Amino acid sequence: MGQRDCCDCDCDDCCNCSWTAIIIWVVVGIVLTVVLIVLILAFAVIKPPKATADDALLTRFSLAPSTNASTPQLQLLSYNATVTISLRNPNMYYGISYSDLATVFSFNGTKFDELGTVRAFDQGAKKTTAVRLTVGGVAKALPKLSAAGPAEFTKEKEAGTFQIEARLDGVMQYKGRSKKCPLVVICPLKLQLVDPDVAATAFQQTKCTILRAKTSGC
Numbered sequence: 001m002g003q004r005d006c007c008d009c010d011c012d013d014c015c016n017c018s019w020t021a022i023i024i025w026v027v028v029g030i031v032l033t034v035v036l037i038v039l040i041l042a043f044a045v046i047k048p049p050k051a052t053a054d055d056a057l058l059t060r061f062s063l064a065p066s067t068n069a070s071t072p073q074l075q076l077l078s079y080n081a082t083v084t085i086s087l088r089n090p091n092m093y094y095g096i097s098y099s100d101l102a103t104v105f106s107f108n109g110t111k112f113d114e115l116g117t118v119r120a121f122d123q124g125a126k127k128t129t130a131v132r133l134t135v136g137g138v139a140k141a142l143p144k145l146s147a148a149g150p151a152e153f154t155k156e157k158e159a160g161t162f163q164i165e166a167r168l169d170g171v172m173q174y175k176g177r178s179k180k181c182p183l184v185v186i187c188p189l190k191l192q193l194v195d196p197d198v199a200a201t202a203f204q205q206t207k208c209t210i211l212r213a214k215t216s217g218c
C-alpha cells in the first residue's frame with residue numbers, strides 16, 4: 001500500500017494526521033477572517049472625521065446697547081477670539097479633501113461673525129489637521145439678537161464664562177470616491193475672558209459635534 005492522503009484516511013492511525021489538518025484549517029480560517037475584517041474596516045467602512053476644540057482664547061467680549069437714539073434696541077458686540085479646532089481623519093485607508101470651510105461664531109443662538117474661511121485642504125489617512133480661527137469686531141450690530149440676549153450676556157458675564165459656538169461649514173470628499181458630502185462641525189465653547197497681558201487660563205479641550213448627510217457614501 002502506498003502513502004495515504006490525510007483526507008481519505010479511514011483507519012485509526014490516521015487520526016493524528018486528521019486532527020493536525022483540522023487545526024491547520026481552523027487557524028487558516030481564523031487568520032483569513034481577521035484579514036477580511038481588517039480589509040473591510042480599512043476599505044469598506046468609511047468613518048467621518050472627528051473634531052475637538054483644543055485651544056481657545058477670548059480677549060474681548062462686550063455687549064452694549066447702541067447709543068444711536070434712532071435705534072436704541074440695537075445691541076453692539078465687540079469681541080476678539082482665537083480658537084484652534086483639530087480635525088482628525090480616523091480612516092486607515094481613505095484620505096479626505098475638504099472644501100473651503102465657512103466659519104461662523106454665535107452667541108445665544110445669534111451669529112455674530114461669519115466672514116471667516118478656512119482654505120480648502122487635503123488630509124491623509126489617520127492624520128490630524130489643526131485649523132486656527134481668529135475673529136474680531138468692534139461695536140458690531142446684532143439686529144437678530146433676541147430680547148433675552150442682553151440678559152443672557154449679563155448672566156454669563158457674572159458667571160465668568162461665555163458660551164460661544166464655533167461652527168465650520170463646508171463639503172468633504174473621501175479620496176477615491178466621487179461623492180461630495182456636506183460637513184458641519186459644531187464646537188460649543190465655554191470661554192473665560194482673558195486679559196491678553198496676563199497669563200492665559202487653561203482651556204479645557206472640548207469635543208465638537210460632526211453633522212453629516214445621512215446619504216450612503218457619506
Ligand SMILES: *[C@@H]1O[C@H](CO)[C@@H](O)[C@H](O)[C@H]1NC(C)=O
Nearest residue numbers: 066067068069070071072074
Ligand atoms: C443713527 O442711525 C441712523 C439710521 O440708521 C443713521 O442715519 C444716523 O446716521 C445714525 N446716527 C449716528 C450719530 O450714528
Ligand SMILES: *[C@@H]1O[C@H](CO)[C@@H](O)[C@H](O)[C@H]1NC(C)=O
Nearest residue numbers: 107108109110148149151152
Ligand atoms: C438665549 O438666552 C435666553 C435667556 O437666558 C435663553 O432662555 C435662551 O435659551 C438662549 N437661547 C439660545 C439659543 O441659547
Ligand SMILES: *[C@@H]1O[C@H](CO)[C@@H](O)[C@H](O)[C@H]1NC(C)=O
Nearest residue numbers: 059079080135136137138196
Ligand atoms: C480685535 O479685533 C479688531 C477687529 O477685527 C481688531 O482691529 C483688533 O486688532 C483686535 N485686537 C486684538 C488684540 O487682536
